[in-house]
Amino acid sequence: MTKITYVDHSGKAREVEAENGATVMETALRNAVPGIEAECGGACACATCHVYVDAGWIDKLPKQEKMEEDMLDFAFDVQPNSRLSCQIKVTSALDGLRVTTPAKQG
Amino acid sequence: MDARDGDHRQGNNMTDIIKTDAVIVGAGPVGLFAVFELGLLDIHAHLIDILPKPGGQCAELYPEKPIYDIPGFPTISGQGIVDNLMKQIEPFHPTFHFNEQVEGLEVLGTPEAPLFRVTTDGGQVFEAKVVIIAAGGGSFQPKRPPVPGIEEYEGKSVFYAVRKMETFRGKRVLLVGGGDSALDWTLNLQPIAERVTLMHRRDDFRAAPHSVNGMRELVAAGKMDLIIGQMTALKGDNGELSAVACKDNANQTFDVACDAMMPFFGLTMKLGPIAHWGLNLHENLLPVDTAKFETNAPGIFAVGDINTYPGKLKLILSGFHEVALAAQKAHRYVYPDKKLLFQYTTSSTNLQKKLGVA
Numbered sequence: 526m527t528k529i530t531y532v533d534h535s536g537k538a539r540e541v542e543a544e545n546g547a548t549v550m551e552t553a554l555r556n557a558v559p560g561i562e563a564e565c566g567g568a569c570a571c572a573t574c575h576v577y578v579d580a581g582w583i584d585k586l587p588k589q590e591k592m593e594e595d596m597l598d599f600a601f602d603v604q605p606n607s608r609l610s611c612q613i614k615v616t617s618a619l620d621g622l623r624v625t626t627p628a629k630q631g
Numbered sequence: 632m633d634a635r636d637g638d639h640r641q642g643n644n645m646t647d648i649i650k651t652d653a654v655i656v657g658a659g660p661v662g663l664f665a666v667f668e669l670g671l672l673d674i675h676a677h678l679i680d681i682l683p684k685p686g687g688q689c690a691e692l693y694p695e696k697p698i699y700d701i702p703g704f705p706t707i708s709g710q711g712i713v714d715n716l717m718k719q720i721e722p723f724h725p726t727f728h729f730n731e732q733v734e735g736l737e738v739l740g741t742p743e744a745p746l747f748r749v750t751t752d753g754g755q756v757f758e759a760k761v762v763i764i765a766a767g768g769g770s771f772q773p774k775r776p777p778v779p780g781i782e783e784y785e786g787k788s789v790f791y792a793v794r795k796m797e798t799f800r801g802k803r804v805l806l807v808g809g810g811d812s813a814l815d816w817t818l819n820l821q822p823i824a825e826r827v828t829l830m831h832r833r834d835d836f837r838a839a840p841h842s843v844n845g846m847r848e849l850v851a852a853g854k855m856d857l858i859i860g861q862m863t864a865l866k867g868d869n870g871e872l873s874a875v876a877c878k879d880n881a882n883q884t885f886d887v888a889c890d891a892m893m894p895f896f897g898l899t900m901k902l903g904p905i906a907h908w909g910l911n912l913h914e915n916l917l918p919v920d921t922a923k924f925e926t927n928a929p930g931i932f933a934v935g936d937i938n939t940y941p942g943k944l945k946l947i948l949s950g951f952h953e954v955a956l957a958a959q960k961a962h963r964y965v966y967p968d969k970k971l972l973f974q975y976t977t978s979s980t981n982l983q984k985k986l987g988v989a
Contacts, residue, residue, distance in 0.1 A: 603861065
C-alpha cells in the first residue's frame, strides 16, 4: 500500500492509505480528507482539487500535461509546486507523498 | 419563435407572457431528454438555461471526455451525447431560451390544476402547467476569486461580465485571466477604456491565437499593458477600486492602479434562485418521490442531479428514467380529461407520427 499525507492550510496532517491506480484526488475523497472539492469529478475541468506538492516530490510526479497547466489558470495562488490532484495517479513510487491543500479552492 | 402545439404566445413582444405546457429549467442531457418524453405525450416544452448552448455540464465541463455508461453506447463523448439528444428531440420543436436564469417560480393554480408563473433574469415571463427542474448541480456562475472583501466591490468596480461597454469608458481596467473571455474583453474594451491591463499567471494563453496576437500587437504598440502575475488583495473604498495588489512569479509584490477589474477564472455551479422557490430542500437537493419525481409542490418535478431520494445515483441514465416517469404524471396535469395509453415507439403508429417517421 502507498501512503499519502494531506496537510490542510492550518497545518493539520492526515496520512491515508492509497490504492495504486486511483488519483490523489480520489484518494482524498474516499478518505474524507477535507480541502479538496473536485467539483467536476476528475475531468480536469474545474481546478477545485488544487494542491501544493511538497518540495522533493514535484520532480518525482508524472509530468503535467498541457490540459492541467491550462486548467491551473482557474486556480488561485498558483505556485511552481501547484498540481491538480485529479491528474496525479497513485503508484508505489509515490509512497510517502505529501501535499498541502489551499485555504480555499476556487 | 412561432406558436406551436400547446403553445399560445400573446403577441410578439419579449415582455409578453409565454403560455406553454411545460417549462424545463436546465438544458443538460436530462432536461433535453425530458423534451422527448413529454413530447411523446403531446406536452410542449420551453427550456431555459443560463449557458449560451445546450448540454449543461456535458458541454461545458467535458465535451471531449468519453462517457462509458450510457446504455447502448459503449463510449460517447459529452458533446456527442448532447448532439444526439438534440437530434432526437427535434421532432418536438422545443423552444430554447439561452443565457437566461430562472429567477422566480410562483404558484398560480391549485394542487389539482397547477399553473405556474416562471420569470427569468432577462425579463421573460412564462405561464406553464408543469415545471420540470433539471438544474443539475445548479447554475453555472463565474468563479469568485478568494480575495478578501471582493463582495463589496462586485457590481461597482469588479465585474464578471460586460453588460454595457459604456461602463468602462475612460476607466483604467484590469482584466485577469488567459482564456477567450479575458482576451476578447481586453480587445473589446481597449479602444474605449483609458488604459487596459491584462494580467495572467503565465506568459502562455489558452485563448484563440488570433486574439493573443491582437493583444501582443497592442502591447508592442504601447497601447495596453500585459503583466505576468496574480492578484492578492483589493484596495479601495466603498466598493470603488483604486488598485489591485499583486505578486509576480518571484513573489515580488506590486500594485496595479485601476478603476475596474474583471476576473475570468471559469465557472462554478451554484444552486442559485432555486433555494427561494419555497420547495423542500435537503442539502441543496430537491427531495422527490420515486413514482413521479415530483417535489413537495404538485406540478413541480425535479429530475437528474438536482433531486434526491433513497438510493439516488447521480447518473445521466438515472435522469433519463426519471423524466419518463415524471412525464406520465405531468400528462395528468396538462390533459386532465385524457386517458394515457402506454405505447412503444417501436410499434405505435401514433407515437411514430409524432416522431415524424410514420
